[in-house]
Amino acid sequence: MKYQNTLQFAQQQDKEDKLSYLRNRFHIPKDKKGNNWLYFTGNSLGLQPKATKEYIQQELDDWANYGVEGHFEAKNPWMPYHEFLTGNMAKIVGAKPIEVVVMNTLTTNLHLLMVSFYRPTKTKYKIVIESDAFPSDRYAVQSQLKFHGFSEEDVIEWKPRKGEELLNIDDLETIVSEQGDEIALLLIGGVNYYTGQYLDLKRIAEIGHSKDCVVGIDLAHGAGNISPELHNSGVDFAAWCTYKYLNSGPGSLGGLFVHEKHSKNKDLPRFAGWWNHNKDTRFNMRQPFDVMDGAEGWQLSNPPILSMAAIKASLDMFAEVGMEALREKSEKLTGYFEFLINQIGSEDIKIITPSNPKERGCQLSIQVKNADKSLHKKLTENNIITDWREPDVIRCAPTPMYNSFEDVYRMVNSLSSILSEGKEV
Incomplete structure (x- = not known):
């Protein structure tokens, strides 16, 4: 043009x-x-859609009119409310509905995912991040290393070449080729917060998996901005916030992706709560824990409906366009x-x-x-x-x-x- x-x-x-x-x-x-x-x-923070007020007001009205029965009688029943967001969110990030759930906030989700996917051994325990990763990601991986008895020095940084600002993916391939036997996890920002560089997620996954490393992606600056095609990329997991390009309001809930290949693996260690228990028996109360398939299996608590209403207002617009x-x-x-x-x-x-x-x-x-x-x-x-x-x-x-x-x-x-x-x- x-x-x-x-x-x-x-x-x-x-x-x-x-x-x-x-x-x-x-x-x-x-x-x-x-x-x-x-x-x-x-x-940093997307603008407010004019429809957001109406969407939230609907839930306030239903709360006023129905009380606890709003879980079943509200216009958008609260019990399955997170499911109303799944399909549209999955389209935005290029995933299957079973691979996506809206829950918690970004760094919380990264920690919950690392509970399952960062499983260090005595010889394979290091974590690769970008040298200029967003600070919260750095703090998260450092604290995971310390929690498992390792050192902050066990973070491997993927750096730009001297005199350059951007990352070269060939350098990541060299890092993994040479040190992959010691690397348990790659946690990479899909779009770097500082430079705006959008990285090749499929190749990152291939590089990591070539040495049996788990590959996770922070999509905070990607969701609603680029088309990451998470399912086709083959990455193991991803997490993102919704208050940037997804226009859901300050501090609103985030999103989580777990690839379909892990969807039925009930042996993956994870933290548990009643909302990742089988929804068919969730309210029987005295059942042994029975984790749900797919990304929903990482939920812990029932979700905040008012935040989800704001997300729904935005996602409906994304679905339209x-x-x-x-x-x-x-x-x-x-x-x-x-x-x-x-x-x-x-x-x-x-x-x-x-x-x-x-x-x-x-x-x-x-x-x-x-x-x-x-x-x-x-x-x-x-x-x-x-x-x-x-x-x-x-x-x-x-x-x-x-x-x-x-x-x-x-x-x-x-x-x-x-x-x-x-x-x-």
């Missing part, structure tokens, strides 16, 4: 955008004067963003996210030489909401559901002006 650095071009793209109507289904934050923010932080259409717009929108950044023509600014659309989602990580957080502050003062990451990176995510081409044009135009002002000073 041939882009143009003009407001008229951006506005014409918005007129031709078949998904532009979705923007009106979201609350766009405004400044004190009533002007819309240019919101580019769907990678489909990930294929969202990805098509995302690639165009992010491509335009990249084009405009490059048009600034400054040696002080560089995009560290891969240029290949198949190796990234909608986030672009913009590195600005000699910048500090004051640049981010100036953007905020201009009603541009981005995300600053030390030491010198602005993360921006034009999300296809609610960002427009005009948003992107106006953001880059303001960034260019701010950078020019800084030089003059």
Whole structure:
């Protein structure tokens, strides 16, 4: 697609955008004067769908009208409520319904999954992560190692090559080839939170499995952003949050994937609670534990319905549109963003996210030489909401559901002006 650095071009793209109507289904934050923010932080917290209030109000009304009988009599009965989310969530991450469940939050789910899939021995116990993994992932694997009597030093880091920002998957293959007999688990961020790099999950699974290592994926920055095709990738497990690209609200429940090949393995060690017990006999109360098949077998407690209602509001929208259409717009929108950044023509600014659309989602990580957080502050003062990451990176995510081409044009135009002002000073 041939882009143009003009407001008229951006506005014409918005007129031709078949998904532009979705923007009106979201609350766009405004400044004190009533002007819309240019919101580019769907990678941290997605905007609120206008339908969310209605979905939550439905459950509040049913709670008021039915009390405990809402478990059976509510419009959306609470007893099986999590099942209303499964099919749509499975489509988003490319999984079978039996492989997916919505429950808990991201790091909690990673720990529950590692109870089952991190089974170290005296000789095979190390864990591979990216060198710049999200801190919570690092803390989780370090604490798992310590819990099992090993050391934090038993974390193996997959690092970018010297002078580079991105990971090279050939280097992961070398690590596993040389040290695989000592590696029990690979826990990799499918889309790196800092650079926005989308990694080849299928190849990661093949590399790990070649040395009998378990492969897990953190999809916090992938779910609702890229199409990970989890089932076909062959990874053993994955977990993600829903408050970023899935627009479910701050701190909302996460999602969990366990590959179908593990679905009937009742010998996998796991923590137990009444909600992963066979639902047919769950309320008999005095039955021996009988774990459910599939991802549901990792649940512990009955779920918070109000959080799930917010998730349902968003997932219903995703089901209406489909990930294929969202990805098509995302690639165009992010491509335009990249084009405009490059048009600034400054040696002080560089995009560290891969240029290949198949190796990234909608986030672009913009590195600005000699910048500090004051640049981010100036953007905020201009009603541009981005995300600053030390030491010198602005993360921006034009999300296809609610960002427009005009948003992107106006953001880059303001960034260019701010950078020019800084030089003059």
